[in-house]
Amino acid sequence: MITTDILIIGAGPTGLFAVFEAGLLKLKCHIIDALAQPGGQCSELYPKKPIYDIPGFPEVLAGDLVDNLMKQIEPFQPGFTLGERAETIERQEDGSFIVTTNKGTKHHAKVVAIAGGLGSFEPRKPIIDCLEKYEDKGLAYMIKDPEDYRGKRVVIAGGGDSALDWSIFLADVASEVTLVHRREEFRGALDSVEKVEELVEQDKIRLVTPAEILDINGEGKVESVLLQHNDEAKRMEVIECDAFIPLFGLAPKLGPIADWGLEIEKNAIKVDNTLDYQTNVPGIYAIGDVNTYPGKLKLILCGFHEATLMCQSAYQRIFPDKRYVMKYTTVGGVNGFDGSRKEAEKAVVKKIGNKQNV
């Protein structure tokens, strides 16, 4: 069982910055995210788009903001459970919580902060009967470790960047790659399209367009897929394979969190107050895009602010008898859990000290 002070659900900008604010208070954090990489919407939807309303950054690419947040929280050594969705929560007698993911990983924490944004990004699934029967038995909606496909016959479906990129990557790893798309045009970077064309010419990728996968067959695992060519004759073809990977993009769903007994309004978690963003269940907070209260704005900046106030309240909950005095990082510096210490330059500290007559 993973144990921590604050368990954060969601590794978007809000969840990541919460680690920093908690770290300043010497609270340890662990983050769960359904995605394989941190960054939430910034990484998943618009990593290359510039953001203009982060204070102090006239312009920053969403992907760079995430990289910087990761660097900023490094000294506090947060734990990560990535590629797993927080599924259930059980309140313990002492007021702490156990959160279990869809893969069965258990986390024990004194406080839970839901920074789930629009919800967990779930793969768009093709409309095929009995999909569940083959999930993790040859059928996967995202590729976590390409090595799983070494020497295998793989069918990829989709027309976006991930279908193109993974076809290119697996061309050197799998024994056979078939890329199936409903249209003849692909919606991806031009050089990826060109690379796929090159690999098709070299017989390293078999490209089938326009076509659709209609069915999966196999005893207990994927053994073949049924493909329909979208030509006049609607010709059917069976492709023998070991893996079928439909990559149709991701759509966010509030998902299991909606059943945790929290007050929900318009697909978001209602927080009782804007003092600390606590939900109707004491000890469970909701911060960032996932929460709602009068005047709510879904902006990164607002998520940062909410994370900061949440951490102060979590500290009081965890240490009811200790009084915390807020310190500026310019004065107190940043102490990592690994013993590292970053201090403001002495000259600056002294100047402030002199001024305040300390």
Add this chain to the structure above:
Amino acid sequence: MSDIKMTIIDRDGQRHEVDAPTDMNMNVMEVCKAYDLPVQAVCGGMAMCATCQCYIISDHDLGERNDDEEAMLWEAQNVKDNSRLGCQIPITEDLEGLVIELAPEE
């Protein structure tokens, strides 16, 4: 430039008559959001999520779907002949009287 009137039919079949400004560089998705209608617009209007899909009920000519819109609608669910992505339809004076219906959530 003035506001136009448009009608948005929500997922419960309720009709909302709304005013949409033509001089604020808005699109149909943003108008829906501005009136608190349940349009998620997950991708922020980049034709990447189809959560702003709507059906065009009136017979306005909205022109061809652009490539990104076409490609996204190809992958989305509940797509009909009159499906469009709200985020790809700029509000112009020609849209006076437009009637749209929100597509079901995926």
